[in-house]
Amino acid sequence: MADRMTDLTALPAVTLNDWYCVAMEVTAPDAFDTTLLGATFYVTRTADGWQATRPDGTPCRCQTRYDHIWLCPGTPDRDLFALPEADQSGRRPVPCGAVRVACSPLRAVENFLDIAHFPFVHTGILGSEPHTEVYRYEVEITEGDAEVWATKVRFYQPQAAKSAAGGIETDYMYRVPAPMVSVLYKTCPPRPGEWDVIAIFVQPLGPELCDVWPWMSLFDDETPQEALIQFQQTIFLQDRSILENQVPRLLPLDPRMEVPTRADLTSVAYRRWLKARGATYGATLEAL
Amino acid sequence: MTDWIPVSTATGLRRGGVMRSFVCGQELAIWHSAGGAVHAWDNRCPHRGMRLSHGFVRGEQLACLYHGWHYGADGACTAIPAHPDLVPPASICVPTSPCIEAGGFVWVGGDPAHPPAEIPRLGLRSLHVEVPLATLRAHLGGTPDADGLVPFGIAAAALQAWDDRTTVLHLATPPKTSTTDRIALSRAAEALRREVEEWQTA
Ligand code: FES
Numbered sequence: 278m279a280d281r282m283t284d285l286t287a288l289p290a291v292t293l294n295d296w297y298c299v300a301m302e303v304t305a306p307d308a309f310d311t312t313l314l315g316a317t318f319y320v321t322r323t324a325d326g327w328q329a330t331r332p333d334g335t336p337c338r339c340q341t342r343y344d345h346i347w348l349c350p351g352t353p354d355r356d357l358f359a360l361p362e363a364d365q366s367g368r369r370p371v372p373c374g375a376v377r378v379a380c381s382p383l384r385a386v387e388n389f390l391d392i393a394h395f396p397f398v399h400t401g402i403l404g405s406e407p408h409t410e411v412y413r414y415e416v417e418i419t420e421g422d423a424e425v426w427a428t429k430v431r432f433y434q435p436q437a438a439k440s441a442a443g444g445i446e447t448d449y450m451y452r453v454p455a456p457m458v459s460v461l462y463k464t465c466p467p468r469p470g471e472w473d474v475i476a477i478f479v480q481p482l483g484p485e486l487c488d489v490w491p492w493m494s495l496f497d498d499e500t501p502q503e504a505l506i507q508f509q510q511t512i513f514l515q516d517r518s519i520l521e522n523q524v525p526r527l528l529p530l531d532p533r534m535e536v537p538t539r540a541d542l543t544s545v546a547y548r549r550w551l552k553a554r555g556a557t558y559g560a561t562l563e564a565l
Numbered sequence: 566m567t568d569w570i571p572v573s574t575a576t577g578l579r580r581g582g583v584m585r586s587f588v589c590g591q592e593l594a595i596w597h598s599a600g601g602a603v604h605a606w607d608n609r610c611p612h613r614g615m616r617l618s619h620g621f622v623r624g625e626q627l628a629c630l631y632h633g634w635h636y637g638a639d640g641a642c643t644a645i646p647a648h649p650d651l652v653p654p655a656s657i658c659v660p661t662s663p664c665i666e667a668g669g670f671v672w673v674g675g676d677p678a679h680p681p682a683e684i685p686r687l688g689l690r691s692l693h694v695e696v697p698l699a700t701l702r703a704h705l706g707g708t709p710d711a712d713g714l715v716p717f718g719i720a721a722a723a724l725q726a727w728d729d730r731t732t733v734l735h736l737a738t739p740p741k742t743s744t745t746d747r748i749a750l751s752r753a754a755e756a757l758r759r760e761v762e763e764w765q766t767a
C-alpha cells in the first residue's frame with residue numbers, strides 16, 4: 278500500500294497541490310508516518326507546530342484546521358477551504374476519527390452527497406420505506422468552477438435527531454469545496470434557522486483506498502461526545518459495506534458507465550467538476 | 566457434452582436468497598425468487614455499480630441494496646424508489662445469463678432448450694478447492710455423464726471453474742441417502758480437498 282518509491286511528480290498538479298487531511302489533532306502522536314497518494318510522508322510536532330516531510334526528505338506544508346492536521350504534498354496553489362461555521366459561537370466540534378474504506382476517495386465523497394440511499398442503507402435512522410422519494414433540488418457549480426453546491430434538498434427522516442420523536446422532513450445542503458472534502462448542512466431541530474454541519478475529510482491513501490475522517494459542528498450541548506461519535510460510526514460502517522462493493526472501485530467519469538437519474542444531479546455535477554479540473558486521482562475515464 | 570456450468574446445489578440457494586459466484590472469473594449474482602425461479606445476472610447494478618449479490622429479493626424481483634432499484638426476471642429495471650412515479654426507461658437493464666435448476670444443482674450459461682437431466686438428488690454441500698478444474702477432475706477420476714457430472718461414491722459431483730486457480734466441488738446425493746452416509750461423503754470430500762491441495766502445492 279505505502280510505496281516509498283511512488284513518484285509524486287507524476288501526479289497532476291491539481292492533485293499534488295491540494296490539501297489533505299492526514300490525522301486528527303488530539304489523537305495524533307508526536308511523530309508519525311502517513312500514507313498519502315501512495316507515498317509515505319513523515320509528520321512531527323515541533324515547537325513551531327506540525328511539520329511534514331515528503332518521502333525524499335524535503336519539507337512540505339502542513340497546517341491544523343477543523344481539529345485535523347492537513348498536509349499539502351506539493352506546493353499549495355490555494356488556501357484550505359473555508360468553513361466559517363467552524364468559528365461560530367455556540368457550536369461544538371466533534372471530530373470522529375477515521376474509517377478506512379477500500380474504495381476510491383472520490384466514491385466516498387460521492388456517497389456522502391447521496392440521499393437516495395438513506396432508506397436502504399441507513400434504514401430506520403436516516404430514511405425508511407416507503408418514504409423514498411427524492412424531490413427536485415438545485416445544483417450549481419459556483420463562480421470560477423470553485424465548488425459544487427446542492428441546495429433545497431428535502432428528505433423524510435424517521436429519526437431526525439436523538440431528541441426528535443417520530444419522523445420529520447429534513448432540509449439539507451451539500452457542498453464540495455475540494456475534490457476529497459464534502460460538507461453537509463442539515464436542519465438543526467433544537468435551533469430553527471441554524472444548520473448542523475457534518476463534513477467528511479477524505480485522505481487518499483491510494484486510488485482505491487482511503488481514510489474517511491468525519492467531523493461535525495453541532496448545536497448540541499447535551500448528547501455526550503461518545504454517543505455522537507458512535508452514531509457517526511454506525512452510519513459510516515453502513516456506508517462502508519456499500520463502498521467496498523461498488524464495481525469498479527474507481528469512480529467512472531465516462532457518462533456511459535453508470536446510469537444517473539434526477540436524484541443524482543449532485544453526483545453528475547461532481548463528476549463533471551472533477552473532470553473539468555483534471556482531478557482524476559481515484560477516477561477512471563475508460564468504460565469497463 | 567453440455568454448456569451448463571453448475572454454480573450451486575439446489576438446496577444451497579434458498580428461496581429469496583442471493584449469492585455471489587464466479588464462472589471462469591466472470592462475477593455473477595445468482596438469486597432464487599420467492600416463486601422458485603433461479604436467475605444468474607452480471608453482478609453489477611447499472612445505476613452505481615453496486616454488487617447485486619448484496620441485494621434483496623422481493624417476490625419475483627431483485628432489488629439493489631444501495632438505492633433499492635428493482636429489476637424483474639428479464640433483468641429490466643422496474644422501479645426507482647427515488648422517483649416513484651417514473652417508469653424506468655427500458656434501456657436500464659442488467660445483463661442476464663440462462664439459469665436453471667435441474668438434477669439437484671443450479672446451472673448457468675447453457676442452452677435452455679437442452680437442460681441438464683432431471684434426476685432427483687438432494688444437495689449435500691459445495692467446497693471451494695484451491696486447484697484448477699482439470700486437476701480436480703483428474704483426481705476425481707470417473708467418466709463424466711452428459712451433463713459433466715462424475716460419481717463420488719453414491720453422490721454426483723459437479724465442478725465449477727471459479728477462476729483458473731479455484732474450483733468449486735458441488736455434491737448431491739440420491740434423495741433417500743441416510744444421514745450416516747451423507748456425513749461420510751462430506752468427510753470424504755474434505756479429505757479429497759486436502760489431498761488434492763497438498764498434491765498441488767507439493
Ligand atoms: S447502485 Fe443499485 S440502485 Fe443505486
Ligand SMILES: [Fe+2]
Binds near residue numbers: 388516
Ligand atoms: Fe450513507
